Amino acid sequence: MLIIGIAGGTGSGKTTVVNQIIKQLPTGEVCVISQDSYYNETVNLSYEERSKINFDHPRAIDFDLIVKHLKKLRLGKTIEQPVYSFVTHNRTTDTIKTHPRKVVIVEGILILNNEALRDLFDIKIFVHADTDERLIRRIRRDITERGRDIDEVLNRYQDTLKPMHLQFIEPTKNFADIIIPNNKHNTVAIDVVRTVINDRL
Ligand SMILES: Nc1ncnc2c1ncn2[C@@H]1O[C@H](COP(=O)(O)OP(=O)(O)O)[C@@H](O)[C@H]1O
Ligand SMILES: O=c1ccn([C@@H]2O[C@H](COP(=O)(O)O)[C@@H](O)[C@H]2O)c(=O)[nH]1
Numbered sequence: 001m002l003i004i005g006i007a008g009g010t011g012s013g014k015t016t017v018v019n020q021i022i023k024q025l026p027t028g029e030v031c032v033i034s035q036d037s038y039y040n041e042t043v044n045l046s047y048e049e050r051s052k053i054n055f056d057h058p059r060a061i062d063f064d065l066i067v068k069h070l071k072k073l074r075l076g077k078t079i080e081q082p083v084y085s086f087v088t089h090n091r092t093t094d095t096i097k098t099h100p101r102k103v104v105i106v107e108g109i110l111i112l113n114n115e116a117l118r119d120l121f122d123i124k125i126f127v128h129a130d131t132d133e134r135l136i137r138r139i140r141r142d143i144t145e146r147g148r149d150i151d152e153v154l155n156r157y158q159d160t161l162k163p164m165h166l167q168f169i170e171p172t173k174n175f176a177d178i179i180i181p182n183n184k185h186n187t188v189a190i191d192v193v194r195t196v197i198n199d200r201l
Contacts, residue, residue: 001073001074001100001101001102001103001104002102002103002104002122002123002197002200002201003070003074003104003106003120003121003122003123004021004103004104004105004106004121004122004123004124004125004197005106005107005111005112005117005118005120005121005123005124005125006018006105006106006107006108006111006125006126006127007107007108007109007110007111007112007113007124007125007126007127007169007172007176008109008126008127008128008129008169008180008182009109009129009131009134009165009169009170010056010109010134010138010161010165011129011133011134011135011136011137011138011141012127012128012129012134012182013127013129013137013180013182014107014108014109014127015107016182016185017125017127017180017182017190017193018032018105018107020187020190021105021190021193021194021197022105024190024191024193024194025103025194025197028101029101029102029103030101030102030103030104030105031073031098031099031100031101031103031104031105032098032104032105032106032107033066033069033070033081033098033104033105033106033107034081034106034107034108035061035066035106035107035108035109035110035111036084036086036108037081037082037083037084037091037096038061038062038063038065038066038082038084039055039060039061039062039084039089039091040060040061040062041062041091042089042090043090047088047089050088050089050090051089053089054160054164055089055160056109056110056160056161056164056165056168056169057160057164057168058110058113058114058168061108061110061114063114063116063117065082066106066111066114066117067114067116067117067120069081069098070104070106070117070120071120073098073100073104074100074120075100076100077100078097078098078099078100079097079098080095080096080097080098081095081096081097081098082095083095083096086145086146086147087146087147102201103197103201106121109165109169110168110169110172112124112126112172112175112176113168113169113172118175122200123177123178123196123197123200124175124176124177124178125176125177125178125179125180125193126172126173126175126176126178126179126180127179127180127182128173128179128180128181128182129181129182129183130183131162131165133183135157138153138157138161139153139154178192178193178196180193
């Protein structure tokens, strides 16, 4: 099993890159674990309280559960990956059965920030897009897909996203084996990643 970690700031294009990599590999050989599925359970908080959570701080993520799930996959066992709702800021009651595959991709803004998790990766990738590009993408996405308005997105950007990015995400670029520039779609980088994966398998 090859475990690949794909980090990068919000809106850098992690999900897009993951989908491009999946397309390059034979069907059924890849499974994906998303850090977003592992936000801490906050069952006893109201919606108002949950909206105030700093979702870009490592404290917001249940890294122990991601590590536990990855280790289970490595042992050939199926896991129940939580499903998260960005609209309610909460885990849903659903889970997705995630089966062990030859290639396991773990993607998320903070996945290179946690040492125990980082140590499980065979290949570490950081997707880079310029700050203004990421903010534009984030505004578009949060309004169309995550039920937010412009004030909410911009306030969150200034109060938490930007400082957390500078403190906890950008520095983890130094851990990456490969940095993908993604201001524009980058098919050459995807080809390189595919070649590295095939070499390692
Ligand atoms: N290279 C790119 N050029 C233009 N738009 C992109 C590019 N990569 C991603 N996007 C768009 O930006 C938005 C955020 O991309 P996404 O892959 O969800 O980022 P992330 O998972 O890092 O938050 C999506 O609407 C996606 O279609
Ligand atoms: O309830 C939530 C939980 C997280 N977020 C934001 O999501 C991004 C991470 O997701 P990407 O797909 O990598 O952009 C993070 O910046 C959180 O601020 C949220 O808005 N609501």
